[in-house]
Amino acid sequence: MTPAPDGRGAPPRRQQRGGVRPPRMPGGRWGILIFVLVLLALNWWISSRALSPSERVRVPYSGSAETPNFIQEVRDGNVREIFSTGASIQGDFKRDVTYPPRGREDSVTATKFSTEVPAFADPDQLTKLLQENDVVVNAEPPDDGPSLLLSVLLGFGPVILIIALFVFLSRRMAGAAGGGMMSFGRSRARRSEGGESPVTFRDVAGIDEAEAELNEIVDFLKNPDKYQRLGGKIPKGVLLSGQPGTGKTLLARAVAGEAGVPFFSMSASEFVEMIVGVGASRVRDLFRQAKEAAPAIIFIDELDAIGRARGSGRGSFGGNDEREQTLNQILTEMDGFEPSTAVIVIAATNRPEILDQALLRPGRFDRRVTVAPPDRNGRLMILRVHTRSVPLAGDVDLEAIASTTPGMVGADLANLVNEAALLAARRGHRTVQSADFTDALEKVVLGAERRVVMSDDDRRRTAYHEAGHAIVGMLTPGADPVRKVSIIPRGQALGVTFSSPDADKYNYDERYLVGKIKVALGGRVAEEVVYGDLTTGAESDIQQLTGIARQMVGRWGMSPAIGPIAVLSSDGAGPLLPGVAETSESTQRLVDEEVRRIVDGAHADVTRLLREHRENLDSLVAALLDRETLDEADAYEAAGLPEMRPAPPAEPERTERVARDRDDAGTNGHGPGGDLSRPELPPGVGDLR
Template sequence: MRPILAGSILLWSILGISNSSGGFREVTFQDFKSSLLEKGLVKELNVMNKSYVQVVLQPESRSYLAENPNTIFYFSIGSVDHFESQMESCQDKLGIPDNERIPISYHTTGNVASALVQFVPTLLLIGFFVYMGRRASGSGGLGQSGGIFGIGKSKAKLFDKETDVNVKFKDVAGADEAKEEIVEFVKFLKDPERFERLGATIPRGAILSGPPGTGKTLLAKATAGEAGVPFLSVSGSEFIEMFVGVGSSRVRDLFATAKKNAPCIIFIDEIDAIGKARGKGGQMGGGNDERESTLNQLLVEMDGFNSHDHVVVLAGTNRPDVLDPALLRPGRFDRHVVIDKPDLDGRAEIFKVHLKPLKVDSTLDIPSLAKKLASYTPGFAGADIHNVCNEAALLAARNGKDQVSEIDFEASIERVIAGIEKKSRVLSPEEKKTVAYHEAGHAIAGWYLEYADPLLKVSVIPRSNSSLGYAQYLPKDQYLYSKLQLLDKMCVALGGRVSETLFFESITTGAQDDLKKVTQMAYSQVAVFGMNNELGPMSYQQNDNEPQFQKPYSEKTGSLIDDEARKMVSEALDRTTKLLTSKKNEIEKVAQLLLTKEVLTRQDMENLLGKRPFPMDPTPLEKSINDIKSQE
C-alpha cells in the first residue's frame, strides 16, 4: 500500500497539479487521439518534465464526457520530438488551420521527492561516517571520546591495580628462573627511590621470549599484580591499521596514558607484529612503511628525548630472532628473559596449580599425582598441561563420574599426544596385522637398543591424528644428544619398516612419517651438528624465518651432504635389519599379543621379554614412583 501511495504523490508532484477532490486518469495516445482530439474537446496541452502530457479540456466537454470536473487526463510520451511529430501529423489529417492548432506548452516542475533522491548518496555517506564514528568511540581503548577522530587512540586495555590484576607470582609455576629475573622490576616499581638515590635508572623494559604456551603473558600480569601498579595490555597487531599514521599515533597515546598512570607496566603481546627488523622482506611501500614508522615511534618513546620515567615495558614474542636490533639494545629492552618449557619438577608444580580447581579423586595424593603426571608429559608447556587437566575433567564428566580419577588423566594425555580413539575406523584383519607387526618392530628395536627412550605404551588402536597405531616413550629431560643416541633413534624409527619387510611380501605406506623423521635426523647430523667425517665440523643451518635466495654452500657440497645423509640412513637400515632379524621371534610374540590386547604397557613387555638388557638410570616415571614410596 505504501509504494502505491508514494507513487501517487510522486506523480502528483511531477504533473505539478493541485487536485484535492478529483482524480488522475491515464489514457493512451490512441484514446487521446480518437476520444478527445478528433472530437475537438482539447483546449491545450501541457508537457510536464518531458515525460507526461497534461490534457486541458474545453469547459463544455465535461458534461459531454460525463466526467468529474476535477479529473485530470494525462498520457506519457517517449520523447518530445516524437510527440510533436505525432501531433503535427494528426492535426494535418484533421485539416486544422495553423492559426487554430492546439497550443503546446512545456513545464519543468520541482518536487520534494526528486530533491530527496538527489541527496540520498550524500545522506548515506554521512550516515556511514556517523556509524563508524560511534563504533570507533565505543570499541574500547583509552580514547572513548572523539568519535571517528579517535581512531588514532590506543586500544590498550587498562587493568586497575586493585580490582583487575589479581595474579601473583605464586600463581606462576615452572618458571622459577624467569621469576627471579623479573622480580627485579617489581622492586623498581615498588621503591624506585631506593635505586635512584644511588644514581641508577629504572630499566626500560624486558623481552619475554619462549615457545607458545609457556606463560609469558601470565608472568607479565603477575609482575603487575606483585608491583601493585596499573597494567596496560595491548597486542602488537592493534597498532597496524589501513590508515597511514595510525600506528604511530596509537604508540604516542599509549605512552601518554602510561605517563599519567605512572608508575605502571605496559605489556605488548606479540611485539614481532611491529618490531621486525627494518629493511627486510623485500616489501616496497604500503604496509611495510606503516609498520616501520610505528616501530620508529616505539623506539623514540622508549628511549628518546621525551622518554618516560617509571614506565616499564614488557613485551612477549615467540620469535625474538626477527626483532630489530635497535629494539633489543640496552636502554630500551634491558632484560631478555627466556621462558623455556619446564623440566620434570616444573611440570609437577604446574600440575599442582591446575589440579586445585578440579574435583580430584579423594583417595589420590595431589603432590604424588602431579609428579606422576609430570613424568608422563615430557616436553609439555604450561598451556599443554592446563589442556590435559581440562580434558581429564571433561572425560570424567562425559562418563558420568563425580570425581576425576587417575585413569582420566592418563586418557587425556593420550588424547593430547595422539588424538582420540577412532572407534568408527574399523581396520581389516590384514591391515590390523600389518599395524601390529609394524608397531612391534618399533617396540623391539627400542627395547634392545641402549640409547633408545624407554617404552611406556604401544597401541594398535587408530587415532584421530590419522595414525593407525602409536608407541609412547618417556624421554629424559636433556638438552644435549650424543651421536650414539641419535643413531639409535634413527634405528627405532626404521624398526616399523624393517619389521614389515621381514614378515610380509610387500611393504606399505605406514612408515611415511617415520622416514620423514629419519631423513631429518640424518641431514641434521651431516649439515647442522657437524657429526660427519667427510664434511667435518661444519654447520649449514639456515634461518627458516627469512627467505633464502641461495644456499650457503656450493653444489658440490650440497651433493656431498645428500650422499652422506643417504649413506647414514642406509647404515641405520642395515643395522636395524640385523637386529630385528635376530629378534624375529620376539617381534612375533609382541605382535600376537598386540592383536589380542590392542594395548601393551611396559609391564606387559617385561613379562613377555624380561628386563631391558642394559644397566639404566631409572626412568622419570620410576623416579617419581620411588620418590612417592620413600615419602610414604
C-alpha cells in the first residue's frame, strides 16, 4: 500500500480536535513575551523615578567653618529657600555643595540638601539668621516620595503582572484543550471530512483482497437503504491486521475518502490517562460525536494498546485498571449502536492474537481483514503509485525492481523510491536512473557504506568469510541464488552476501530451512578450513541459525524425536504456547539435543563441501580482494561454478545474509560477522529469527 503522492492539486485537509480551535493570538508566543517584557521595563522606569526622591546631600546642622553645614551656608548666603515641618529641614543651595569633603568615596555634590534641627537649638536665633540672609521659609512637608497607594502599585506591579499572565496562559491552554477542566474527558480524535481526504482506493495498491473486503463497507455508507430494506446489517467493526508498513491506516483513510463521510482518527494510547475513568469518558465522547455526524467512520489505531486480553496472565491488567475500563466502554458503545446508525468502527493492530475475545465476537469486530505483504505484481503497482511524481530515466525497469524486492511492504517501497530520488539529487542527475535504484536498494537492505580502513589480514579473512557464505549458497540444492558479494563495510557489517529467490515463497520445506542453516554456517566454516581458528564475526550467524533450528524442532514438527508437538511460543521467543501447560525438563533437553543434531549435521556437510571446493573458494576470494564487490554473474564466474536455478515456486520471498561485526567486550572484534535475514513467513509457518 502506498499514500498518494503530493502535487495532485488536492485541497489541504482540515482537522478538528475535539471541537473548534480557539483563535490564535497575533504574534503567537513571541508576541506575548515581548509584550510582558515591555510592561516590566516600563514599570521599572516609572518606579525608579517615582520611588526615588530627588537626590539631596545631607549636611550637619552646624560645625566648623571648613566643613559645609547648614548654619555656615546660611551665613555665607548660599541658601535660597527651605521647607520645614518639625525638626526636618529640606532646602536648595544657590551653589553646589559637596559633603562629606572631597576625596571620600561617599562624597555627594548637589544643590539640594536636608538636615535635622537639634532639640536644644534656639528657634528664635535661627529665624533671625534666616531673615538676615534673605532665606525663603516655606512651611510645606518635606519630599518623602510617592503616596502609599502609588508605592504599593509600583512595588507589586511586576508580581501582579506575572500572576495575570499565568492566569491568561492557563485559560488559553484549557480553552485549546476543549474548554477548561471539564474537557479533560473529551475525545481528542482528529476529524476530517470525507470530501477533504485526498486518499481513495486509487491510491491503494498491492492489497486487492483487503480492498475488496472493504468495498462493501463503502457501498453501505453510500447506500445504506439498499441493505436495510432487505434486513441486512453491516458489520459494526472491521479489524485490520498485518505487519507494520502494509498500509492499514492508509486503507482506513481510503474507505473514508471513497465514502465521502467524516473520519474520526485516534490512537488507542490516547484514551489512557493516569486518572481512572478518563479513557472511558473519551470513548463516550468519541462515539457521541460520530453518531451526531453519521454516517461516519471511527478509526482506532494500535488497538492492542487497550484491547489486550483481560486476565490472561502475561500482558494482562487488573480489574480496576484504567485500560480495562476503557476497553469495557468500547465494548458497551459498540453494542449500543442502533441498527440504523451508520457508524463503522475500523481498528488496526499488528498483534491480533493478544486481543480480548469480547472484541472479536460477532456484533463487534466481527469482520477481520488481513493486510498481507504484496506479491510481485502488488509491489509493481505500489512502485508505480510512488513514482507518479518522480521523473524516471529510460533505463529504469520497475518490474525488475519489483522482482528483486520480495518481502518488502508499502512503507519499504516508499522508502526505496525516496532514497533513490535523494541519491539522484546528490549526484546531480536530472532524472532518477537505474543505478540510483540499485544503490538505494543496497543501502536499504544492506546498510550504508562505512569508511573503515582494514588491515590486509582483516580484508582477507573477511573475503574468506563472505566467500564461504557464497560458495555454500551456490552449491547447496534449493538455496536462494547469490545476488551480490562484497567486502565493503556496510552498517555494522564488514562484508555482505546478498541472496534472494526467483519467486515469492509462501511455504518452506525442511530442505530449504536446512539450506539456510548451511549458508549461515558457510562463513564460520570457511575460517575454520583456511585459518584453523575462529573469530567473533560469526556471532549473528550463530544466533540466526540457532533460531531457525529451534523453530524447526519446537514449532514446525520437523524433528522425528519431538514429532508434531509445539513446545515454543508462536513467536519462537519463549518455551510455551498460550494456554499450554509447561513442558517438562526432559522435553526441553530433548529439544536442545535435536537442535544440536540439526546444526552439527549441517556443519559437517558444509565443512566437507568447502574442503572439496577449496579451489573455488580461493578463486572467489582473489576476485573479491581485487574488485571488492561482485554481482551475481561475476560472482559465479569468479568462483568457476555454473548458475543453478531451482524450479521457481509461486512467488519470491526475500532472503539476504548480512555479515555483521560484533565488537563484544573482551574480544578482538575484528572478524566479519554473518547475519541470516528474517524472511516474513506466511501465517501458520512463523518467522525465522
